[in-house]
Amino acid sequence: MAADNSFPYTPTPGKLEEFLEKLQGVGVPTRIDQQYLGSVGFASSNSRPFIPLMKKVGLLDSSGKPTELYTKGLRGGESGRALIAAGIRTGYDNVFQTYSDAYNRSDAELATFFRSHSDLDDKKVGLAVKTFKTVCKFGNFNSIAGAAGSEDEDDEDIADEQAESTNGRRQHQQGSHGSGSVVINVNIALSVDATSDAAVYDAFFAAMAKHLKGLTDGGA
Structure with missing residues (x-):
């Protein structure tokens, strides 16, 4: 939806809120026009600006x-309010380029x-502001930022858990071998040719035990 620089306004912003609700x-x-407005109780000429406003924010083509913004946004309950906010941001793009939190700005x-x-006069400007703020009531402008913040917090929690796990392993090793000590593990792989002579294996294990005992005694 292309943004425009118009500022639709209605003399009855309260009726606009009632209509959207x-x-x-x-x-x-199938279509919202003046005839439809009258069929649902908004036949006054003051209600006619509702249509260009809804087109501006993407509720109508x-x-x-x-x-889709109408069906999934306006009628999407609480979850649809983020879509409405996106439509308002697009329709009032020039306003949000200056004030990213335009929905919170003063009149x-x-x-x-x-x-x-x-080229609106002061009275019409005031109505345009009230019309803008009325439609903003139907949008949730903080939902996207909130979701991003939640993801960041989740990432931080995972990082903290990983750090705690690493520190725990380090402390366990230091507690078992003395504070600040260094633990060195040496893996030795030996092989013996296959044989049916049990004496060969006995001699092999005896020699291995002798050398390992020597390493242990030397390190004591």
Whole structure:
């Protein structure tokens, strides 16, 4: 959805909120137009701006047909609110480029921005700000950041567990062999030709025991 620089506004932001809430509990229409607005109780001319606003944030396509953002976002319950937030960010791209947390900004800050980027008079600017803030109520702008933070915390927890495991092994080795001592393991592989003479094996093991005893005595 391409962003635009318009700022739709309605004289009745409270009715806009009521309308969006109503859409969450009724069937999905094939198209939202003035006739549909009247059929669900919003026949006033003040309700007409609802349609361009919904197109701006991606809830309707250019013909007024509900989009996937409408079905999975607006009607997706709590999980759909992140999708709504993404649609609002795209529709009001120029606002969010200046204020990444535009949904939290004061009316005065937003009014200054809207005024400098449009030819709306002060009254219409005020309505545009209230309209923007009303639609923002349906989005969850912190969900993506929260999910990323959760993943970072999980990674940190795994790293901490690995570090604790490594330190535990080091402490165990130091406790068994004296603090600060170095443990050296030597593996010796010997081979004997296959034979049925048991004396050969007896002689082999006797010689091995003799040499190992010498190494032990020398290290004492």
